[in-house]
Amino acid sequence: MRKMKKAGLGQNTFKSKLFYTLLVLLPSLQFLFFYVFVNLNSFALAFKIFPTGIAKEFEWGWDNFTYWFTNQVRNTEMKLAIGNSLKSYAISMCTGLPLGLFFSYYMFKRMPGAKLFRILLFMPSILSAAVLATIYKNVTGLVLGGANGLLSKWTGEVINFWDAEHRYTSMMVFCVFASFGTSVLMYTNKMDAIAPEIIESAHLDGANGVKEFWYIVLPQIFSIMQVFLISGFAGIFTNQYNFMMLFGYEQPDVQPLGFLLWRGVARAGGNTTQMGPYAALGLIITFIIVPLTFLLRWTLGKIGWKEE
Amino acid sequence: MKKNFFKKALALALCALTATSTVACGGGGNEGGGIGGEKIDANKTQLNVFHYFAGFGDEWLIELKKNFEEKYANVSFEEGKMGVQVHHRGEMRDFTPTQVKTEQFDVYFMESPSDFLNIMAEGSVEPLDSIMETPNPDDNNQTIVEKMTAQQIGFYKFKDGHYYGIPHYAGNxxxxxxxxxxxxxxxxxxxxxxxxxxxxxxxxxxxxxxxxxxxxxxxxxxxxxTYDEFFALCEEIDARGVxxxxxxxxxTQQHLMLLMDNLVANHEGGEQIAIGYTFSGTAENLVVFNEDGTVKKNADGTPVTESLEITEANAYELARQEGRYYGMQFLVKLLxxxxxxxxxxxxxxxxxxxxxxxxxxxxxxxxxxxxxxxxxxxxxxxxxxxxxxxxxxxxxxxxxxxxxxxxxxLPQATEEEAAKIASGEKKSTFCDYLNAVSCIKSGLSDGVKKAALEFLKYTYTDEALANFTYTTGTTVGVEYLDAVDRSRLNYYETSLVNYLEASDIAYHVPGSDRYARNIKSLMPAAMYGSGIFTTLERAVWDAGVTADEYFIGHQAFYKGCAW
Known part of the structure; x- marks a missing residue:
């Protein structure tokens, strides 16, 4: 309390008001400019049409929205990308989530090699995504599948992990692996915070490992799971699944919607007259995903575990 | 106490580290130096030049700077100053209209600018009229406009009647x-x-x-x-271990799609290629499809063609150009x-x-x-x-x-076309896809503006253009090649310059509103796709796609670019 007085914090003085104002000024300006202004601009861009390609000579209309529905090729590309995004989210949830929980529980129980696994699984978060993707491509391409690759030597044929048949699987394996770092760290930290007495009393009541996991651990970490489920769902159509790192501009057949949006804007190269359809597509998916995200949040709140 | 000291020392070290990196972010560490690091001579007018720093390097600009500074050493552009000092910096980057206006450069040599139309429309660059149409006594009284094609003039002379850019280096x-x-x-x-x-x-x-x-x-x-001779030669070369x-x-995609661009142009010729940018004119050789969607062919296997009047509304029909069909055949066969x-x-x-x-x-x-x-x-x-x-x-x-x-x-698709080339009835055609352009930032002070205009005027004299070719072994996209002394070029450079001089040159600059508003989808590296699922090489290597299949897929793909 004395320290607070000395620092002048917590007092309703001019100095403290000035301090707080200055403290929040920069982040507020940053928010206003980089979020509010940028998004307002992109909202407007979705309705702007540039008949001559000149930014000053624009009209208002719905062309950027109909762009995705009036041409078969563009429509197919959009639908394919949406399908890829939904499929990728489902795979991430069905494999990444349970595996992340399993590895976390394994470490929480201090099983053999737990510390080593923690380092290995956290590695993707330490390394830059570009470096990790390059290592992964080389390992899968040359070390495992290439002409002298391990699997090729074993099976007697060259395996191309990045051809049309395998590239989506290869991409998803990478994404799931790369996602472990953050999720495992969060889960294990939350598990470590569970009071040992609760676990001990469960054991005294005869609970085995599975029951302990289901009835004690899962309810305690459900709030973290909720964060991953909801944030992952909200970003379902903007997640690029490391596509650029793995494929560059190519292989659009497995591109998720997030990459389609990014590619379109990147290709515009700062020319705003070329961005309208992507702004409109962004708005379309926002209208779809926002209510669904709130619905998911409400549902998880209703049916999910409660910590108490 | 000891622990406290350690904490303070650590905090101090972290602050120092942050401060160091902040200083590093400041850049421009050359005390008294220009943008390229050369010491500023305050007695001379200062000119800051940007150039796109990629395949063409910067030696040509160093040479240009030296010659210009020497030539204008005794000319005063600003009161109390004599001569010009040119500073230059090369980066591989693009500029928005606002960036052109606000950055430190006075003269720009851009490559494939994303938005030059808007750079002109927003008034980010200075009108160049005074140097474009005025005969230059130092260049045999030629004007710069005389060295440009009608297609280039159509783009760089903006709708307000002023010239804002001049084509610079060309290539494909x-x-x-x-x-x-x-x-x-x-x-x-x-x-x-x-x-x-x-x-x-x-x-x-x-x-x-x-x-x-x-x-x-x-x-x-x-x-x-011909293509047939080319692949027969390839087989012989391979048989000899090469x-x-x-x-x-x-x-692969970049190299092959742009090779395709030249194959298509070489078959179609400059006039037909220009229709792809103006979306106006008669397309002479459009491939006809059977009712089942396959390519309709003559008895000798060549495609049946027809002509069609092209407008903005139906210009997607250009996907049927015979040159595209043959270009795709060439590349699919190669791969x-x-x-x-x-x-x-x-x-x-x-x-x-x-x-x-x-x-x-x-x-x-x-x-x-x-x-x-x-x-x-x-x-x-x-x-x-x-x-x-x-x-x-x-x-x-x-x-x-x-x-x-x-x-x-580049070989011709058929004997008939090869015979036309041999008889001089048809010229080979080369497409410049780079669209490199030079321009001057608007809002410069009078003295610097004068110096910048003189700099560009000098850049486009035959002497300076020929120097560009001697230094780079390549060409600028304006007419001057008869001024290039072939004895100063090596074998490759001579063969390139001779080829370009004898060819029609087509430029990828918008000539219609529809092209302008879809410019990114209609770039040559993007528009020769087929379907949305793959690139040409992947289509061939992964799916064994035939040239006919690729061409059929290209119809919908090209339509998807802008219609």
């Missing part, structure tokens, strides 16, 4: 052949097959075919005139047979263009399997300069000036 992808290797191994087509059916020259049958120009005794003798064509796996290309470089996505160039140059010296032709840009020599230099250090025979490479005149 094609095939470069190793003439030394061709001569050593006899990779030239013979005028007549010998008794054993050999189509290449032999010591017993040394007479070369007349080549694309139809004249005996010229440099293109023995080179293929890979016919190489390209980099990292940038469908591993005997035609260097698989090790072309199918490895870790092989960049510079590594590919290095292999092309080095393999003969190292005794490795060589490639006879390189699919690359006109500027490839500059990018490969280091390799030439280090090889020359070992033996002068590997120096650039002592080796012979040639720009391969």
């Amino acid at each position: 992808y094609g095939l470069i052949y190793n003439r030394d290797l061709f001569e050593e191994k006899g990779f030239f087509l013979a005028a007549e097959e010998d008794e054993d059916g050999n189509i290449l020259i032999t010591p017993e049958n040394p007479t070369k075919s007349v080549g694309p120009d139809g004249k005996a005794g010229t440099e293109d003798d023995g080179l293929p005139r 890979d016919p064509v190489c390209f980099p796996g990292m940038y 469908s047979n591993k005997a035609y290309y260097n698989e090790a470089d072309g199918e490895n996505d870790q092989i960049s263009h510079t590594v590919n160039q290095q292999n092309f140059l080095e393999n003969g010296k190292l005794g490795l399997r060589q490639s006879a032709m390189l699919a690359d840009g006109t500027w490839w020599q500059i990018e490969a300069d280091d390799v030439f230099n280090y090889m020359a250090e070992e033996d002068k025979k590997w120096a650039k000036e002592n080796r012979k490479f040639g720009w391969l005149p």
Whole structure:
């Protein structure tokens, strides 16, 4: 309390008001400019049409929205990308989530090699995504599948992990692996915070490992799971699944919607007259995903575990 | 106490670290130096020049700066100052209209600007009228406009009647052949097959075919005139232990799609290609489809064609251009047979263009399997300069000036078209996809503006343009090539300059509103796709797509670009 007085914090003085104002000024300006202004601009861009390609000579209309529905090729590309995004989210949830929980529980129980696994699984978060993707491509391409690759030597044929048949699987394996770092760290930290007495009393009541996991651990970490489920769902159509790192501009057949949006804007190269359809597509998916995200949040709140 | 001290020391160290990195972010560490690091001479007018720093390097600009500074050493543009000091900085970047206005550069040499139309519309650049239409006594009273084509004038003379940009360096992808290797191994087509059916020259049958120009005794003798001759030559080259064509796996799409651009242009000719930018005119050779969607063919296997009046509304019909059909046939055939290309470089996505160039140059010296032709840009020599230099250090025979490479005149799809080229009825056509442009920032002070205008005026004199060619071995996209002294060029440079001088040049600049508003989708590297699922090489390698299938898929793809 004395320290607070000395620092002048917590007092309703001019100095403290000035301090707080200055403290929040920069982040507020940053928010206003980089979020509010940028998004307002992109909202407007979705309705702007540039008949001559000149930014000053624009009209208002719905062309950027109909762009995705009036041409078969563009429509197919959009639908394919949406399908890829939904499929990728489902795979991430069905494999990444349970595996992340399993590895976390394994470490929480201090099983053999737990510390080593923690380092290995956290590695993707330490390394830059570009470096990790390059290592992964080389390992899968040359070390495992290439002409002298391990699997090729074993099976007697060259395996191309990045051809049309395998590239989506290869991409998803990478994404799931790369996602472990953050999720495992969060889960294990939350598990470590569970009071040992609760676990001990469960054991005294005869609970085995599975029951302990289901009835004690899962309810305690459900709030973290909720964060991953909801944030992952909200970003379902903007997640690029490391596509650029793995494929560059190519292989659009497995591109998720997030990459389609990014590619379109990147290709515009700062020319705003070329961005309208992507702004409109962004708005379309926002209208779809926002209510669904709130619905998911409400549902998880209703049916999910409660910590108490 | 000790712990407290350690904490404070750590905090201090972190602050110092942050401060250091912040200082580093400040940049411009040259005390009293210009944007390129050269010390500023305050007695001279200062001119800051930006140039796109990629394949063309910066030697041409260093030479231009030196000559301009010397020529204008005794000219005053600002009160109390005499002469001009040019500073330059090269980066591989693009500019928005606002950036052009606000950044520190006075003169820009941009490459493929994303938004030059808006740079002009927003008033970010200075009108250049005073130097465009005024005869220049230092350049035989020529004007800059006289050196430009109608298509270029149509774009750079904006709708307000002012000129805002001047085309600068030009280039596209094609095939470069190793003439030394061709001569050593006899990779030239013979005028007549010998008794054993050999189509290449032999010591017993040394007479070369007349080549694309139809004249005996010229440099293109023995080179293929048609696609069929080209692939027959490739088979012979492969049979002699050499890979016919190489390209980099990292940038296959870029190299092959732009090679396609030139193949298409070379078949269609400048006028027909221009319709793809103006969306106005009569398209002469549009391939006809059967009711089942397949390509309708004549008895000899060539596609049936028709002509059609093109407008903005139906310009997607240009996807049916016969040149596209044949260009796709050429590339699909090339990729469908591993005997035609260097698989090790072309199918490895870790092989960049510079590594590919290095292999092309080095393999003969190292005794490795060589490639006879390189699919690359006109500027490839500059990018490969280091390799030439280090090889020359070992033996002068590997120096650039002592080796012979040639720009391969692209073959024609049919005998009929080849005959037209040989008779002079048709010219070869080359597309410049770079759209490099020079311009001056608006809002400069009077003195600096005058200096900048003089700088550009000097840049486009025949003397300065020829110097550009001597330095880079390439060309600027305006007419001046008759002023280039061929004796100052090496074999490759001469072959390129001669080819370009004899060709029609098509430029990828918008000539219609629809093109302008879809400019990014209609760029040559993007618009030759087929379906949305794959690139040409992947379509062939992964799915075994045929040329007809690719062409059929291209119809919907091209329509999807802008309609």
